[in-house]
Amino acid sequence: MERHFERELEGLKTMLMKMASMAEDNYHLGIRSVLEKDKKLAELTDVRVDALEMEIDNAIVDILALQKPVASDLRLIIAAQKINNDLERISDHAVNIAQSALTLADSPHIMSMMNIPTMAERTRAMLRDSLDAFLYLDPEKARAVCKQDDQIDDMNRSNARDVIGLIGAKTLPVEEALDLIRVSRNLERVADLATNIAEEVVFLTQARNIKHHAEEHRPR
Amino acid sequence: MDNIIIQTRRLNLYYGTFHALTDIDIDIEARKITALIGPSGCGKSTLVRVFNRMNDLIEGVSVTGDVRVQGAEIFRPDADLIELRKRVGMVFQRPNPFPLSVSENITFGLEIHRSRPRQEFGVVVEEALRSVLLWDDLKDRLKGSALGLSLEQQQRLCIARVLTMKPEIILMDEPCSALDPIATLRIEELMRELKKQYTIVIVTHNMQQAARVSDYTAFLYLGEIVEFGETKQIFTAPRQKRTEDYITGRFG
Numbered sequence: 001m002e003r004h005f006e007r008e009l010e011g012l013k014t015m016l017m018k019m020a021s022m023a024e025d026n027y028h029l030g031i032r033s034v035l036e037k038d039k040k041l042a043e044l045t046d047v048r049v050d051a052l053e054m055e056i057d058n059a060i061v062d063i064l065a066l067q068k069p070v071a072s073d074l075r076l077i078i079a080a081q082k083i084n085n086d087l088e089r090i091s092d093h094a095v096n097i098a099q100s101a102l103t104l105a106d107s108p109h110i111m112s113m114m115n116i117p118t119m120a121e122r123t124r125a126m127l128r129d130s131l132d133a134f135l136y137l138d139p140e141k142a143r144a145v146c147k148q149d150d151q152i153d154d155m156n157r158s159n160a161r162d163v164i165g166l167i168g169a170k171t172l173p174v175e176e177a178l179d180l181i182r183v184s185r186n187l188e189r190v191a192d193l194a195t196n197i198a199e200e201v202v203f204l205t206q207a208r209n210i211k212h213h214a215e216e217h218r219p220r
Numbered sequence: 221m222d223n224i225i226i227q228t229r230r231l232n233l234y235y236g237t238f239h240a241l242t243d244i245d246i247d248i249e250a251r252k253i254t255a256l257i258g259p260s261g262c263g264k265s266t267l268v269r270v271f272n273r274m275n276d277l278i279e280g281v282s283v284t285g286d287v288r289v290q291g292a293e294i295f296r297p298d299a300d301l302i303e304l305r306k307r308v309g310m311v312f313q314r315p316n317p318f319p320l321s322v323s324e325n326i327t328f329g330l331e332i333h334r335s336r337p338r339q340e341f342g343v344v345v346e347e348a349l350r351s352v353l354l355w356d357d358l359k360d361r362l363k364g365s366a367l368g369l370s371l372e373q374q375q376r377l378c379i380a381r382v383l384t385m386k387p388e389i390i391l392m393d394e395p396c397s398a399l400d401p402i403a404t405l406r407i408e409e410l411m412r413e414l415k416k417q418y419t420i421v422i423v424t425h426n427m428q429q430a431a432r433v434s435d436y437t438a439f440l441y442l443g444e445i446v447e448f449g450e451t452k453q454i455f456t457a458p459r460q461k462r463t464e465d466y467i468t469g470r471f472g
Contacts, residue, residue, distance in 0.1 A: 003469060068428060070455045071464050207457030 005067050012059050016080055019052050020131045023087040030094035031120045033101035034183055044098040049091040056084045079200040086193040093186040100179035107176045119155045123191045130197040142201035152191035159184040225250035225419050226271055231285035240266050242443045253420045255434035257427060263443040264423045268391045272308035273301060309382035313394040315374030317366035322358055325366045325377055329385050348380040352410060372403035392422040408433045427467055431455045439463045
């Protein structure tokens with residue numbers, strides 16, 4: 001007999017996957033608005049994501065209060081709460097990226113920032129893999145995501161250096177420079193949040209906290 | 221785990237031909253609360269009753285293996301059962317005060333064992349009732365019948381009665397199952413106080429109670445210990461699938 005509680009957990013997972021899909025869509029739109037210089041796409045908002053985030057928050061509070069989950073159920077609820085928050089912030093970053101696209105749409109310099117398309121694609125893959133890891137409860141896939149975060153950080157630093165170089169050479173207006181840094185910085189944050197999601201998947205599936213390289217410092 | 225007060229090795233118990241406990245190895249730490257959980261018939265009450273040999277009262281029981289309380293093998297032929305049951309007291313599912321006054325319930329064991337002079341009884345009664353937080357409620361009703369108390373008060377009185385024998389270990393077999401939720405929480409608070417001085421082993425069907433009150437939890441199934449560990453580990457990340465299925469309600 002399927003328990004009422006299991007149906008509630010399934011309902012929560014379904015809402016979270018919908019949230020993931022909306023956050024991913026926003027990310028794609030944000031990136032396309034920059035890379036395709038599409039001002040229409042740049043009018044991105046995340047009100048639906050915000051509303052769903054609150055709906056999921058409420059569902060989690062209800063489950064905690066009424067079902068008192070333990071063991072893997074408890075870990076799922078805790079992971080879901082954090083992933084929900086991560087997804088909402090990913091969507092925020094997508095909106096930030098889209099806002100920068102409005103400035104950059106008229107700029108000829110974007111293509112000189114060759115790291116941006118690569119960084120966007122790698123970040124997209126990290127996000128996709130972290131969400132797949134959650135959907136299929138795959139800790140190995142999640143751990144593979146965590147290993148990629150340093151590369152994105154390096155790209156972000158490299159972009160900042162490039163932009164500073166262009167400003168120094170007076171070949172890039174400051175406003176565009178700031179938006180290029182902003183795009184890069186927001187991509188780097190999305191990769192961080194994808195890494196957070198992957199870390200939550202490891203916690204959920206293996207009951208291990210691997211944040212801040214905890215396993216390397218304190219082997220269990 | 222250090223300071224082990226109860227230890228079993230390859231403990232097996234049979235009711236006639238029925239194999240009720242199989243190869244139980246468990247270490248119970250002193251001045252901690254250890255909870256035994258598991259479905260009905262899993263052997264948790266049988267196990268807790270091994271620790272003061274209460275099962276001896278059941279016909280056809282046989283035990284093999286090693287059971288040590290404070291280092292001494294309790295099934296050795298010359299074991300002093302009365303001494304064992306003074307050291308290992310027991311509180312039962314339903315409060316079972318004697319049909320005597322409140323104070324006579326407390327001093328009953330002292331009378332039997334003649335372990336304290338009568339003139340000290342007044343002090344003993346007060347100490348015992350204070351330790352279970354009943355003194356203020358009952359100090360003016362000491363000669364009243366214990367059967368007139370609320371169920372929670374009766375259960376506290378039964379715990380006080382155990383404490384007068386100066387036990388090291390208190391076994392509790394579903395001590396809150398007859399109580400309402402508020403009384404249950406108050407008894408749990410009392411258990412937390414008592415563990416400063418006593419070792420408590422509690423059998424409970426209420427998993428939230430095990431989670432709230434115990435330091436260690438053993439999950440028993442079909443007479444075996446499936447998993448034994450720190451309560452916070454058992455309830456957040458159990459290692460065995462059967463434990464996970466049981467505590468999350470997916471069992472069977």
